[in-house]
Amino acid sequence: MEPDGAAADLQGAPWPRALFADPALEVAPRLLGAVVWHGPVGVRLTEVEAYAGGEDPGSHAHRGPTPRAAVMFGPAGHAYVYFSYGMHHCLNVVCGRDGVAGAVLLRAGEVVAGENGARARRDAGRSLTHPARDLARGPARLTQGLGVDLRHNGMDLCAAGATVHVRQGSAPAASRIRTGPRVGVSGPGGDGTAYPWRFWIEGESSVSAYRPGRVVAPRPR
DNA sequence: CGTGCGATTATCT
């Protein structure tokens, strides 16, 4: 971990809203290397996924602006946080024009500041202590490490003084950026390989393990 | 090391 003085040097300029206002597919690779902050905790993004609107069957916005997905149709730069599998939170940044659905799911990153706070949340209720690379490895782990939950849904990340916000970080060399199928996305057409909208930085230990979309097995009776 | 499955509840049909 860096001492506090060095952590300040890691803080780049705040991300302007205009960088979120393009389609999610363009914003996603651009976000790799950027740093998400929640108070003292900073996570440098190493893996993200793009989600679009009606034409994207894997998106929550696929069925229109339901109460949950409405944020995805709103202005760029706001947080879309949803509660998943009855116990996990996932954090997205809304992209695209106001009125057009789009978001980038923040899937994984490395903790570059506030490691103790992140670890305290990740270790809570458990007798083991996590290695540094696991503190934000996976979308639900990332929100847990950052301390982000449904209270942050809809928050404007570009507003001055927002507790959750994005700053410039060390962008990876273009040659290290990889793309592939999104994780865990199922539905008609199966495994989601038709939408290779997952982006990650090759060689980063904090990139989450890839698991193909789960096939629904017939239930025994 | 890899694979399989149960947990637990908001959201949508």
Added chain:
DNA sequence: GATAATCGCACGC
């Protein structure tokens, strides 16, 4: 009533 943009643990090799 079914499903889910997941995780962590148990088990087998």
